[in-house]
Amino acid sequence: MKTIHYKSSDYAKQSELAICLGFFDGLHIAHQTLMNKTIEEGRKRGLKTAMLTFSDHILSFLKKEPFSFITSLKDKILAARKLGFDYFYVLDVSEKLVQMEPIDFIDRFLKNQAVVIVGFDFTFGNRGKGNASFLKEQNSFETIVIEEMDFEDEKIGTTRIRQCTKGGNMEEVAALMGKPYTIKGKVVPGKNRGKAMGFPTANIKNTGYLAPKQGVYISTVKIGKRQYNGISNVGKNPTFGDNQETIEVYVMDFDGHLYGQHIELSFLHYIRPEIKFSSVEELIEKMKEDEIVSRNYFEERNNL
Incomplete structure (x- = not known):
């Protein structure tokens, strides 16, 4: 697969592709359906396939606020490569791009493609005035729209995943994404308190992921090719009066x-909120209880 990063001014598209568009944050099961449909159409029609996404979230760019992602760009690229896409395009989000009229966006990026695949709620162009219906009106390519998909009578979407993540509902997140929510990062030095208490912890450098609700979680940890069970904590360690999450x-x-190692931390189940204990001894006792809860969780899961 060829990965190409473009500024809007230097985009040089391939023609006659089966191409899907979106930001694809979360890579949830509706995104996966869209991506699989693109591969299917490419094979059926004998076309090369492509994904086109953006370097930043449009609204975050307009508000000039940092965007906390669910899925990193690197993981989007890996997912596309795994499915067998031929091209992965990343458009640099700029003032020129966000102010581009929908018809100009089409002329610049989509004209002369064979088939364009989008989700029903995809928008593009200045003020998001372009949408799936506008794409279907074009006669220079065919448009396929992936209709709304539901889980438990609610729309599957990135907003829902973000709400569940910030609410600590990791089981629902996993159902929507088809896998547990995972943060990847480098282990950096901490304050070594855990080791002194008998629970040595690895601190992960968060490079921009959406952090789950503060609290304690049952987790799995992938180190190299091996996976371990674990207990994770997101928060400010109130017992010690820390200020940084x-x-x-x-x-x-x-x-x-x-x-210095890169690990993958997956959040499976929210155990409890962070607590400010009156002593370190109380904290240690609670951590022992958390470990029992975690081990019982994995034992029950293994017996299913």
């Missing part, structure tokens, strides 16, 4: 050094 994980049944 951290993401850390106690990897159960692991004995080794993790500083």
Whole structure:
């Protein structure tokens, strides 16, 4: 697969592609349906396939606010490569791009394509005036629209996943995404309190992921090619009066050094909120209880 980063001014598109468009944050099961449909249409018609996405979230760019993502650009690229796409285009979000009229967007990026696949709620162009219906009116390519998909009578979408993540409902997040919510990052030095308490933790550098609701979670941790069970904490460690939010994980049944390594932390189940304990001893006792809860969770899951 060829990955190409473009500024809107230097975009040089391939013609006659089966191409899907979107921001694809979360890569939820509706996104997966759209991507699979693109591959299917490409194979059926004998066409090369492509994904076109954006370097930043349009609204965040307009508001000049940093965007906390669910899925990194790197993981979007990996997902496209795994499915067998031929091209992955990344459009640089700029003032010129967000102010572009829908018809100009089509002329610049989509004209002479064979088939364009989008979700029913996809919008593009100045003020989001372009949409799926506008695409279907064009006669220079065919448009296929993936209609709304529901889970438990509610629309599957990135907004719902973000709300569930910030609410600590990780089971629903996993159902919507088809896999647990995962943060990937480098292990960085912490304050070594966990080790002193008998629960050594790995602190993960958050490079822009949406952090789940603050609290304690049952988790899995992928280190290299091996997966371990663990207990993670998202928050500010109120017992110690810290001010900066951290993401850390106690990897159960692991004995080794993790500083500098890249790990994958998946959040499976919210156990409890962070608590400000009156003593370190109380905190240790609660952590022992959390470990029992976590081990019981994995034992029950293994027995299913």
